[in-house]
Amino acid sequence: GMAQALGPDTPFTAIAGSEIFSLEMSRTEALTQAFRRSIGVRIKEETEIIEGEVVEIQIDRPATGTGTKVGKLTLKTTEMETIYDLGAKMIEALSKEKVQAGDVITIDKATGKISKLGRSFTRARDYDAMGAQTKFVQCPDGELQKRREVVHTVSLHEIDVINSRTQGFLALFSGDTGEIKPEVREQINAKVAEWREEGKAEVIPGVLFIDEVHMLDIESFSFLNRALESDMAPVLIMATNRGITRIRGTAHRSPHGLPLDLLDRLLIIATAPYGDKETRQILKIRCEEEDVEMTEDAYAVLTRIGLETSLRYAMQLITAASLVARKRK
Numbered sequence: 001g002m003a004q005a006l007g008p009d010t011p012f013t014a015i016a017g018s019e020i021f022s023l024e025m026s027r028t029e030a031l032t033q034a035f036r037r038s039i040g041v042r043i044k045e046e047t048e049i050i051e052g053e054v055v056e057i058q059i060d061r062p063a064t065g066t067g068t069k070v071g072k073l074t075l076k077t078t079e080m081e082t083i084y085d086l087g088a089k090m091i092e093a094l095s096k097e098k099v100q101a102g103d104v105i106t107i108d109k110a111t112g113k114i115s116k117l118g119r120s121f122t123r124a125r126d127y128d129a130m131g132a133q134t135k136f137v138q139c140p141d142g143e144l145q146k147r148r149e150v151v152h153t154v155s156l157h158e159i160d161v162i163n164s165r166t167q168g169f170l171a172l173f174s175g176d177t178g179e180i181k182p183e184v185r186e187q188i189n190a191k192v193a194e195w196r197e198e199g200k201a202e203v204i205p206g207v208l209f210i211d212e213v214h215m216l217d218i219e220s221f222s223f224l225n226r227a228l229e230s231d232m233a234p235v236l237i238m239a240t241n242r243g244i245t246r247i248r249g250t251a252h253r254s255p256h257g258l259p260l261d262l263l264d265r266l267l268i269i270a271t272a273p274y275g276d277k278e279t280r281q282i283l284k285i286r287c288e289e290e291d292v293e294m295t296e297d298a299y300a301v302l303t304r305i306g307l308e309t310s311l312r313y314a315m316q317l318i319t320a321a322s323l324v325a326r327k328r329k
Contacts, residue, residue, distance in 0.1 A: 036157040042201060043200065048146070050146075070086065071086040119136050214258070279306045279307055279314070283314060290319060
């Protein structure tokens with residue numbers, strides 16, 4: 001719910017207190033990665049693109065079948081038409097995207113990447129077998145060559161992983177990031193600071209949510225204390241259901257199992273237990289998600305169970321009760 005309210009552009013990371021304990025990675029490294037996942041960088045860059053409707057593609061293949069292919073591509077907008085010479089790589093990219101006359105395409109001049117925007121409206125009445133996903137777009141107007149501002153939003157952790165080793169981007173998908181050297185992070189921080197001064201990038205402090213925070217030990221708390229003082233620190237939200245309990249790693253007892261120096265810096269928001277109305281509403285949403293129909297009596301019974309025991313227990317009963325009811329029918 002919190003992540004939805006913040007929107008897609010604000011980085012939100014949720015971890016449990018017990019997640020950071022691992023044999024492969026130190027606790028401070030796990031917390032640093034969680035912190036840096038919660039800091040976004042919005043990078044702006046201007047790219048030159050060629051955008052137009054394909055009038056004709058001519059590809060000359062050598063008679064022998066070997067050798068380089070050459071060709072010509074005719075693009076037009078509502079105001080102009082231009083012929084471009086094609087090399088072997090561009091011909092390959094066009095055939096890969098299955099570009100044909102009547103398609104509206106964009107070509108990134110820096111990378112040579114071709115994107116197909118759709119078919120031109122002028123070809124809408126042509127007799128052609130087309131799939132339901134075919135999209136018709138207007139023929140572009142103005143110049144063929146345009147400058148466009150592209151905005152990329154990435155987290156600092158993603159930049160760390162990509163720069164930490166060769167082919168680091170593959171580690172983003174596998175999740176096998178390992179420990180990242182502090183030197184790499186320092187260089188990235190310096191670069192991001194430089195981009196901020198030049199106006200190329202904007203730092204978005206996100207939200208880091210740590211559930212069951214009483215599971216952290218004293219070393220982790222001292223790290224959090226220091227990390228919160230950095231200029232790019234995200235908003236830290238902690239959740240715990242403990243009263244006065246022992247701080248892990250010490251013999252001291254304190255409220256919520258947090259050291260007093262950290263506790264003094266926090267704003268404590270007490271949450272009230274769910275009432276009859278809220279429990280009923282949550283169970284109703286859960287029933288819709290699980291595609292289960294319930295009578296008013298069943299809602300009343302489940303709400304009572306949820307209030308007497310726990311909401312989690314009542315939610316687990318939905319599927320079981322639905323199967324029993326179906327069997328009885």
